[in-house]
Amino acid sequence: MSAVAFPTAGLTMPVRRHLVAVPDLSAAPAAPVGAGAVATCPPQSLETGARRRSAHAVAAAGPVRLTDRGRAVLVALAFALAAALGTGVGLALPAQDAAPEQVQSVTVGPGENLWTIAESVAVEGQDVRAVIDQIITLNNLTAATVHAGQELTVPAAG
Secondary structure, eight states: OOOOOOOOTTOOOOOOOOOOOOOOOTTSOOOOOSTTOOOOOOSSOHHHHHHHHHHHHHHHHOSOOOOHHHHHHHHHHHHHHHHHHHHHHHHHSOSSOOOOSSEEEEEOOTTOOHHHHHHHHOOTTOOHHHHHHHHHHHTTOSSSOOOTTOEEEEEOOO
């Protein structure tokens, strides 16, 4: 025999208790308990009683409660919905103003900057910052710095 024996002093085997189905006695008619009386179960299967107990237990438990995993799933769904909604709104709105149809050429004077040039060509009530963005786009400028004598293409004034 080729068995190896290990000392088992102090080691005990865990006791396993098995679940036993117990019929639901609350639905059974009350039987007299006394000498010679035998308790009987109602004529139903244990499966039906188990289902009835579980439905009753769920109803008695109160409102539904979320687990941590359920909360994480709801948060992920909320983020996915927000991302889809944001993407839809982003695609629906134009990213830039349309390029102006009419343009003119302006020479930058000494001491002028993009703000003063944009103010001079902006239509009444038009945002000067939007005009500056149009000038930068029309002239392919990488910065908002301009120099005296530089020729700029600007939107035509009203």
